[in-house]
Amino acid sequence: MAEDPAAPDARPVQIPARIHAVGPGWRGLLERLHEQIRAVFPGYRLLDLKEKLGGLRVYVEGPPGSGDRLRSLIALAEVEAEHTCEFCGASGRIRTRDDWPGG
Numbered sequence: 832m833a834e835d836p837a838a839p840d841a842r843p844v845q846i847p848a849r850i851h852a853v854g855p856g857w858r859g860l861l862e863r864l865h866e867q868i869r870a871v872f873p874g875y876r877l878l879d880l881k882e883k884l885g886g887l888r889v890y891v892e893g894p895p896g897s898g899d900r901l902r903s904l905i906a907l908a909e910v911e912a913e914h915t916c917e918f919c920g921a922s923g924r925i926r927t928r929d930d931w932p933g934g
């Protein structure tokens with residue numbers, strides 16, 4: 832079946848197109864999130880993907896009624912990112928000013 836490249840939403844921007852906006856340590860969980868979203872909403876569109884205050888932020892748009900499902904999938908990935916080093920992928924947690932040195 833031929834794809835019409837001019838058709839709207841034929842090739843929406845999805846997570847892989849913007850995966851380099853964040854560090855390599857998060858790519859694995861982002862690839863998994865992409866597969867999870869695509870499994871239920873293949874035509875989803877990525878609106879934004881970025882690091883903010885040490886956390887991962889992913890904004891996507893899906894078909895009508897998809898919001899709750901999308902938010903819950905993304906929330907899981909964002910929580911996982913909080914415990915994953917953005918740069919090397921090692922598990923850890925965000926440091927706060929209350930952390931003991933070396934803790």
Ligand SMILES: [Zn+2]
Pocket residue numbers: 916917918919920921
């Ligand atoms: Zn690291």
